[in-house]
Amino acid sequence: MSSAPRLDRHRVPLRAFAIILLVLVAIAWPALVGDAFYQRVGALVVLAAISASAWNLIGGYAGQVSVGHAIFFGAGAYASLVVYTQLGWPPVAGAPLGILVSLALAIVIGTPTFRLRGHYFSMATIAAAELIRLLVANWPLVGAAVGLMGPAAPRSVADLTFRDPLAYYYIFLAVLALLLALTAAMERSRMGYYLRAINGGDRAASSLGVPVLRYKLYALMLSAAFTSIAGSLYAVMVGFADPDSVLGILISVKIVIVAALGGAGTLFGPLLGALILVPLEEWTNAAFGGSGTGVTYVVYGAIILLIARFEPGGLLDLVGKLTRRRHAA
């Protein structure tokens, strides 16, 4: 059909080549570094990329900047540890429970807040996340302020408690690959265009027949489900969750920054952001020791300022601009 060229860009071969290279490097990474520390950093990069890519569906494509995604991350983390402490199941078996809870929370939180615009929506999500953190911190069943622990020693392989980060790295990578494949498919479908139209303007989108609230809710639910999976995987690996470490505002902020730094609303932006930010964070933690959390806040603040001032589209947008300029020249 002669219609294809009107919509598709012509730089496809370059992009396909970059993706193949990325996949190969991702698979070979643990072998390339061969060191448990770097393998662990790799696993954390992929985990951050999962959360940020999940946030990207609602925050990037649909432009609804949630600063409360710790809700879903925490739901996933707590769900996996609760099935262990209460039922003795392997933590990973709690992931479906986390997804269900997150979907329910997405509907309960999204339905009223999606009527709010811009900053008001962001503020409402912060408030919702803080409220849930306080509730959990006072709920004995989930360990209240102390939190929950996973199995100290593996009872079977199903507990997924490996001393070696290698296994976690590949499990996380598989989830990230699934999420990015899903996002890529969505990008080219009606839903992808509808979300970008909502980002461009609610009023115009609804005048063209886009059921705005419904699509925002779809995007939030999909986003919540994958953020919850990230939380469950985190809890499985770390074997511990408390209100601050999985429900704190720093988690929500970090998810936004990772996505925005790389490029919100682009397929690979969140992954790029994770590739830069996670190693940076590991480095500041190592360099400043236990007092490093304060420094982390400072680094986040500086990054927010720099993105907002110089490159609101994120780094991928900057790369796009530079290559376009070269094409034009």
Next chain:
Amino acid sequence: MLLEATGVVQTFGRLRAVDGADLAVSEGEVIGLIGPNGAGKSTFFNALAGDRIPTAGRITFDGHDVTRASPDRHARLGIARTFQVPVTFTDMTVAENVLVGAFLRQPHRAAASAVVDEMLEFTGLAPMAHRRAGMLGTPGRKRLEIARALATKPRLLLLDEALAGLTPAEVQAAIGLVRRIHALGITLIIVEHIMEVILTLAERAVVFHQGRVIAAGPPRQVVNDPAVVAAYLGHRMAARMQA
């Protein structure tokens, strides 16, 4: 009747922006909504498009009561619109903007893309298909809004000052476009300040003043109506012109 509005009232606090307006439009008509600034025509127009739920009154389209229906339901039933200040999706390309509209009737991308090409040709935007919508000037954006609206395959198209701010040459091109849209069998309601546009395009003009319809009929007849002249120029000026 394709569209029927009866006793539409829209209040903002104590202001009655639309105060009991009636309008009946049959299939294939071109209606011009005119009136001085602040007459309530834009507010009435937004009620017809579902952008605002009227305080009172009833609006039906093709037998469906759409008084309280959402804008997206209006679109699904076959009412499309443009905005006074164009609101294109600036980060998307021109073709992608139109694709959003086309997806309403064609959920699959290949079929929707065919509609996009057709609409880009029809509106003369094909050479700009890959440009970012944000790069277009005002005439281009207005044209893009029309292309996007047409991609939803409407039966009724509401144009809100689609020709305002254009140069005389651009106005002529836009008038040609509106004629071709009408030739497709699409019913049109046009809000317009430029009288020339109403005189050349509209089969019937409806004049708003202070939230009410004060005159309706063939445009040339309506513009000479003493009540209409008084609404635009004030009573004293109207009396002097009569003399």
